[in-house]
Amino acid sequence: MHNTLRLFLFILVFLSPFSRASAKSGFEVGKGAFTLDGEPFTVKAAELHYPRIPRPYWKQRIEMCKALGMNTICLYTFWNAHEPAPDVFDFSGQNDIRAFIELCQEEGLKVILRPGPYVCAEWEMGGLPWWLLRKDDIRLREDDPLFLERVGHFQEALAAQLQDLTADKGGPIIMIQVENEYGSYGKNKPYVAAIRDMLRKNFGPDVVLFQCDWSSNFLDNGLDDLVWTLNFGTGADIQAQFQPLVEVRPDSPLMCSEFWSGWFDKWGAEHETRPAADMTAGIAEMLSREISFSLYMTHGGTNWGHWAGANSPGYAPDVTSYDYDAPISESGRPTAKYFALRDTLAGYLPAGEKLPPLPDLIPSGEVRPFAFKEYAPLGQLHYKPKREVFIRPMEYFGQGFGSIIYSTTLPQLPAGTVLTVDEPHDFARVFIDGDEIGRLDRRMAQTTLSVPADVAAGSRLDILVEATGRINFGRAIKDYKGITTGVYATLPGLPSLELTGWDVYLLPDNLEFYETTAFAPLDSAVQRSSDGRLPAGIYRGTFVVEKAADTFLRFDTWGKGLVYVNGHPLGRIWHIGPQQTLYTPACWLNEGDNEILVLDIIGPSEALSEGVAEPILDDLRLSLPDEQAEMPALDSFRRVFEGPTQACSGWQTLEFTSPGRGRYVAIEALEAHDGGNIASIAEIYISTPGGLTVPRENWRASASSSEVGRNRTPEKAFDLQESTSWTSAPDAAYPHTLVIDLGAEYDLNALRLLPRMEPGAPAAIRNLKVSIR
Numbered sequence: 001m002h003n004t005l006r007l008f009l010f011i012l013v014f015l016s017p018f019s020r021a022s023a024k025s026g027f028e029v030g031k032g033a034f035t036l037d038g039e040p041f042t043v044k045a046a047e048l049h050y051p052r053i054p055r056p057y058w059k060q061r062i063e064m065c066k067a068l069g070m071n072t073i074c075l076y077t078f079w080n081a082h083e084p085a086p087d088v089f090d091f092s093g094q095n096d097i098r099a100f101i102e103l104c105q106e107e108g109l110k111v112i113l114r115p116g117p118y119v120c121a122e123w124e125m126g127g128l129p130w131w132l133l134r135k136d137d138i139r140l141r142e143d144d145p146l147f148l149e150r151v152g153h154f155q156e157a158l159a160a161q162l163q164d165l166t167a168d169k170g171g172p173i174i175m176i177q178v179e180n181e182y183g184s185y186g187k188n189k190p191y192v193a194a195i196r197d198m199l200r201k202n203f204g205p206d207v208v209l210f211q212c213d214w215s216s217n218f219l220d221n222g223l224d225d226l227v228w229t230l231n232f233g234t235g236a237d238i239q240a241q242f243q244p245l246v247e248v249r250p251d252s253p254l255m256c257s258e259f260w261s262g263w264f265d266k267w268g269a270e271h272e273t274r275p276a277a278d279m280t281a282g283i284a285e286m287l288s289r290e291i292s293f294s295l296y297m298t299h300g301g302t303n304w305g306h307w308a309g310a311n312s313p314g315y316a317p318d319v320t321s322y323d324y325d326a327p328i329s330e331s332g333r334p335t336a337k338y339f340a341l342r343d344t345l346a347g348y349l350p351a352g353e354k355l356p357p358l359p360d361l362i363p364s365g366e367v368r369p370f371a372f373k374e375y376a377p378l379g380q381l382h383y384k385p386k387r388e389v390f391i392r393p394m395e396y397f398g399q400g401f402g403s404i405i406y407s408t409t410l411p412q413l414p415a416g417t418v419l420t421v422d423e424p425h426d427f428a429r430v431f432i433d434g435d436e437i438g439r440l441d442r443r444m445a446q447t448t449l450s451v452p453a454d455v456a457a458g459s460r461l462d463i464l465v466e467a468t469g470r471i472n473f474g475r476a477i478k479d480y481k482g483i484t485t486g487v488y489a490t491l492p493g494l495p496s497l498e499l500t501g502w503d504v505y506l507l508p509d510n511l512e513f514y515e516t517t518a519f520a521p522l523d524s525a526v527q528r529s530s531d532g533r534l535p536a537g538i539y540r541g542t543f544v545v546e547k548a549a550d551t552f553l554r555f556d557t558w559g560k561g562l563v564y565v566n567g568h569p570l571g572r573i574w575h576i577g578p579q580q581t582l583y584t585p586a587c588w589l590n591e592g593d594n595e596i597l598v599l600d601i602i603g604p605s606e607a608l609s610e611g612v613a614e615p616i617l618d619d620l621r622l623s624l625p626d627e628q629a630e631m632p633a634l635d636s637f638r639r640v641f642e643g644p645t646q647a648c649s650g651w652q653t654l655e656f657t658s659p660g661r662g663r664y665v666a667i668e669a670l671e672a673h674d675g676g677n678i679a680s681i682a683e684i685y686i687s688t689p690g691g692l693t694v695p696r697e698n699w700r701a702s703a704s705s706s707e708v709g710r711n712r713t714p715e716k717a718f719d720l721q722e723s724t725s726w727t728s729a730p731d732a733a734y735p736h737t738l739v740i741d742l743g744a745e746y747d748l749n750a751l752r753l754l755p756r757m758e759p760g761a762p763a764a765i766r767n768l769k770v771s772i773r
């Protein structure tokens with residue numbers, strides 16, 4: 001045979017994703033469809049995350065998905081939960097992924113495995129272990145030798161658990177995902193190929209491997225021998241989403257590997273919801289066209305303990321609940337969305353087939369109000385300090401989570417001296433001789449405060465820094481905690497002085513640390529601060545449960561911190577909301593006495609709680625004016641572009657007619673393509689003359705108006721998520737203005753805009769002016 005022909009046949013047979021189908025597994029990638037045992041098979045997957053569900057409830061949640069009409073469970077693996085320290089692996093209890101997959105199999109469900117190593121998922125650091133950061137120059141999610149070596153160790157340990165559960169070996173795992181949405185991180189086919197090769201080696205040649213990305217970027221890292229699937233949310237124009245894929249691979253089975261049922265919540269932002277009708281319409285459209293899907297999330301569950309991540313650009317930490325406005329609520333109950341979806345799925349069953357009944361629900365109930373009886377104030381804990389000349393981040397001391405206190409002695413400083421904490425990750429309280437002089441919140445990029453009165457030489461500076469979740473999205477995942485660089489004092493007219501000679505006190509987030517603390521009675525003699533709050537500290541209490549039922553413990557009188565019940569880490573609390581209760585599952589409660597510990601780094605107004613039968617996830621309590629960005633006046637801005645845009649649903653670039661330097665960019669929308677009142681932008685990039693884009697990590701935005709209650713705030717125009725948008729308020733007329741603070745000055749020469757993803761790109765801007773300052 002001619003050599004070229006031979007090579008061609010080799011590629012066709014062995015490398016094409018459409019032949020990767022293993023006759024042995026029964027699950028195959030056929031022409032235009034997946035097949036199971038020779039028959040077309042539409043994957044109807046429910047995304048569930050085993051560490052987010054109490055283990056005793058795994059079966060009930062899986063059965064809820066089955067009763068909904070799903071035939072597959074799709075799951076990530078969470079590397080940092082499985083490998084808490086290098087080469088220390090944990091596949092037990094909540095982490096027993098094999099047991100979870102076997103439960104799926106017992107229920108007759110298939111499984112899609114998404115082993116990362118990076119998973120995003122609103123999970124601490126996107127699933128990567130914090131200890132990778134101990135090597136300062138590590139390049140995460142790249143072909144960095146140490147990173148790949150560590151990924152290799154974890155992937156081997158994982159495969160040792162699951163190797164024999166793939167479909168070709170008679171198990172339920174039909175597909176395995178390579179990396180996760182790499183296109184949102186960069187372009188690096190060699191790295192993605194290295195992850196693929198590990199999975200091939202570990203799981204063998206017969207399992208179907210796939211990649212998932214967005215419609216706008218899947219080609220950037222698409223490997224020829226992998227199946228390509230796309231991610232998009234409810235409301236998206238499904239035909240338009242798949243169009244680019246169909247063009248390059250007309251024979252590919254179509255699959256939306258993450259169809260977002262709802263969305264996640266961030267501290268200090270409105271509770272997110274998505275209409276059920278948009279979700280069911282999308283599912284119905286996919287079913288009618290035999291398009292496979294995974295509904296992300298079908299049941300979100302809970303970010304127990306310190307596992308919630310944070311979004312970027314900027315710093316937007318995720319709340320504890322991962323309810324996600326999903327069809328199955330955080331506590332495993334069917335919602336109105338569930339029943340609507342069940343009806344939709346039932347409508348596409350073959351004649352005569354019926355959905356199984358719902359499993360029993362776990363009852364929910366109340367816990368009578370109770371008061372905490374003991375406390376250990378943070379100021380008096382007996383820690384042993386570490387000594388360092390310069391500031392070091394938390395990781396340097398071998399601590400991954402919790403809080404840290406940095407203390408030093410100050411030189412004489414006049415009132416008005418500016419203290420710069422560069423940078424506080426993520427929330428700092430600053431004290432001089434025990435008096436609080438201010439707080440720094442990373443969400444608002446706060447790094448400086450002024451010394452209010454003259455400071456005598458020898459005064460003590462204490463900076464308490466609490467770590468919230470590590471960023472799980474974009475380049476900012478390399479997210480150190482504590483103070484990352486240094487602390488400086490700047491006297492008017494003088495160069496900055498770096499403060500040195502630090503005593504460092506570690507407050508790790510673990511039960512031993514809390515339990516070994518010396519508690520004192522919490523009585524009326526305990527002093528309150530000027531704002532009426534009790535001291536920051538660890539609070540201990542007992543509450544009585546008569547008959548164990550799921551409950552939601554209230555924390556609306558508390559400050560900010562972490563909660564444990566009977567040794568189980570329930571998660572983070574923060575008075576700003578929107579979440580004000582913590583899901584407390586019956587399976588972790590005792591009938592009789594239950595112990596509760598709360599670390600509160602601000603201090604409660606009342607050290608009380610009670611269990612309620614329904615969660616409070618939408619009570620936002622922003623009180624500080626600087627939590628809302630103000631819109632600057634546009635008088636001093638200079639016009640750089642004025643003109644029309646094209647009517648289209650994709651990206652378009654507007655070159656500035658007079659490029660220039662600036663830190664603020666104002667977009668004045670003058671009219672919409674659809675002739676309506678509303679302006680909307682899904683994503684924006686701004687570029688510099690070399691064709692580089694301005695980094696979006698430190699952007700902040702304000703707008704003339706935003707649609708309230710629909711999660712369409714200004715920063716949604718650059719949150720790296722094409723499925724979310726800034727949208728003006730429905731009752732406000734054109735013109736609409738969006739002003740972006742880029743965080744620093746840049747040379748600016750063009751703007752790239754993406755309208756909304758829904759059919760017809762609603763509220764896309766037709767005419768606009770762009771100005772800079």
Ligand code: GLA
Pocket residue numbers: 119120121122180181231258263264
């Ligand atoms: C992306 C990621 C998921 C998750 C969703 C948003 O699709 O792949 O892990 O972060 O966004 O919930």
